Amino acid sequence: MSWKRRHALRMFLRSSLWPIPLACMVAAVGVAHLTLWIDRRTEWTLNVSADSARTVGATLAGSLLAFIVYIFTFLLVAVQLASAQFSPRIIARVFKDSYTKAALAVFVFTYAYSLVWLSRLEEPVGMVSGILCGYGTLACLALFLLLIDRLGKELRPVRIMTAVAAEGRKVIRDIYPRKLAEAELKHAQAESPPLGTPSRVLPHTGDPGVVLAFHDVGLQHLARQADGVIELIPQVGDFVSIDEPLFRVYEFGRTIPDEQLRQLVACGSERTLEQDPMFAFRIIVDIASKALSPAINDPTTAVLALDQIHHLLREVGSRQLDDGREYDAAGKLRLVYRTPDWEDFVQIAVTEIRQFGRESIQVNRRLRAMLENLSETLPPDRGALLRQELSLLHRSAERFFTEPEDRALAEVGDSQGVGGAPGSSWRVP
Numbered sequence: 001m002s003w004k005r006r007h008a009l010r011m012f013l014r015s016s017l018w019p020i021p022l023a024c025m026v027a028a029v030g031v032a033h034l035t036l037w038i039d040r041r042t043e044w045t046l047n048v049s050a051d052s053a054r055t056v057g058a059t060l061a062g063s064l065l066a067f068i069v070y071i072f073t074f075l076l077v078a079v080q081l082a083s084a085q086f087s088p089r090i091i092a093r094v095f096k097d098s099y100t101k102a103a104l105a106v107f108v109f110t111y112a113y114s115l116v117w118l119s120r121l122e123e124p125v126g127m128v129s130g131i132l133c134g135y136g137t138l139a140c141l142a143l144f145l146l147l148i149d150r151l152g153k154e155l156r157p158v159r160i161m162t163a164v165a166a167e168g169r170k171v172i173r174d175i176y177p178r179k180l181a182e183a184e185l186k187h188a189q190a191e192s193p194p195l196g197t198p199s200r201v202l203p204h205t206g207d208p209g210v211v212l213a214f215h216d217v218g219l220q221h222l223a224r225q226a227d228g229v230i231e232l233i234p235q236v237g238d239f240v241s242i243d244e245p246l247f248r249v250y251e252f253g254r255t256i257p258d259e260q261l262r263q264l265v266a267c268g269s270e271r272t273l274e275q276d277p278m279f280a281f282r283i284i285v286d287i288a289s290k291a292l293s294p295a296i297n298d299p300t301t302a303v304l305a306l307d308q309i310h311h312l313l314r315e316v317g318s319r320q321l322d323d324g325r326e327y328d329a330a331g332k333l334r335l336v337y338r339t340p341d342w343e344d345f346v347q348i349a350v351t352e353i354r355q356f357g358r359e360s361i362q363v364n365r366r367l368r369a370m371l372e373n374l375s376e377t378l379p380p381d382r383g384a385l386l387r388q389e390l391s392l393l394h395r396s397a398e399r400f401f402t403e404p405e406d407r408a409l410a411e412v413g414d415s416q417g418v419g420g421a422p423g424s425s426w427r428v429p
Helices: 003-015 019-042 050-086 088-096 098-119 127-154 157-175 180-185 216-225 258-262 277-291 299-317 342-356 361-377 380-400 404-410
Strands: 200-203 209-214 229-232 245-250 265-268 325-327 333-337
Touching: 003 088, 003 209, 003 265, 019 098, 019 127, 050 088, 050 098, 050 127, 050 157, 050 277, 088 157, 088 277, 098 127, 127 157, 157 277, 157 299, 200 258, 216 229, 216 258, 216 333, 245 258, 277 299, 277 342, 299 342, 299 361, 342 361, 342 380, 361 380, 361 404, 380 404
Parallel strands: 229 333
Antiparallel strands: 200 245, 209 265, 229 245, 325 333
């Protein structure tokens, strides 16, 4: 199986809700027949009549069906809530929640098991199968209560943004593993000669979509075999249409088959966080922008979003942002690809929130605190762009706050937006 197919299968299993419950439904039939067989061989029985056991089992099965219906009802409500109040970009996260999948799998397993047990119920009532049915339903009830508690907490914007930021931080560390100080001490890579004219340009075929990920190790391996260089033209997160250039290939040895190259790039309909750290910023900024819209007018949620953006920008700013060049063990250039730079990260993190929150003192103060803190604590070469954003924020405050007292408030950084102690903007969050 090619890397592209394995990636597609992995993403399908991760984002789909039904495969695990369906497998549990099939397993429940086998487990039910196994427990019934054990009861027949051991002759262990319960001191209840078949009619009483059938009545209790039917009631429990009805309760399990209600639990299953509740989960699907919640998912529909969560999707509507995510689209209307937060961002459509988090809809996929609802179906990826492992706790919801596990709860649904247990409910479906117990429900299917109960139906098989009821259909085979006869005098005398087997002990193993009867106990599994009864106590399995009690376990589902406990899991149902835990699920309600979890869902009530996870639908809050701060929990959603915290989870997105945690994934974003992991992706940043995976893609940019070297700290900036370490990179400065590292011997500089030998200058690569200009790539020159490519041997050929390979277009994208198949359905148009977003570049989700690529297999860098596989592309480097193909480049070494051809003694050449492979350049991936679109950046992860870019949309590519049919026949749009996908690769530039610089071959000096054997020719690389087109299909082998295409099988090392995955495209889909929606961006993911797998190799796209910018997407974490996009989701959080979208939530902040929605909160700052006139229809919602919730600047406090925007401040909570800036808390997460603050530590993500610190993570990015303290790391060596690679130039998208991969070398083999001999120091020869093998793979070239586009990556976002510091300016891209700062612009996506700051620009829209500054524009949409220009009339909110709370947002101005939190944004100023973030920019001042990062400009003072990150390496010096990161500071110029942050000071430029501070200047834009200052001019925006002068334009939109007509009262001098309001302007004075907006010109002070506050890590809480409004209410932080003096000097709190300089604390590392």
